Structures are given as structure tokens and as C-alpha cells.
Amino acid sequence: MPTYEYTCTACKKKFTLIMTLSERDKKRVSCPRCKSRKVTQRFTSVHTQTSSKS
């Protein structure tokens, strides 16, 4: 199943959701911390190394 990474624009929390494409279309993604719907999806490529601490 694909993994989707989101960043909350309200509280800056980054979180990951695992769901199917159809689930993603149906669901309203909200921040797990502040429940804000103001989230942006982060597209990550397979070869990206996640070493950022910013």
C-alpha cells in the first residue's frame, strides 16, 4: 500500500498515512495533533534519503 506523507500547515507536524488510492480520494485528511484540515501532501520519491532534521 502506498504511503502518503503530510505536513500540517497549522502546527507544522509531519505525519504519514498508509492507505489505498481510493481511500485517499475519499478521506478528508486531518492533522492528528491539532485536527486541522490544512495539511499539505509531501511527495517523496523512492530514492530520497530522509536525513533532514529541519
Ligand SMILES: [Zn+2]
Ligand atoms: Zn496540526
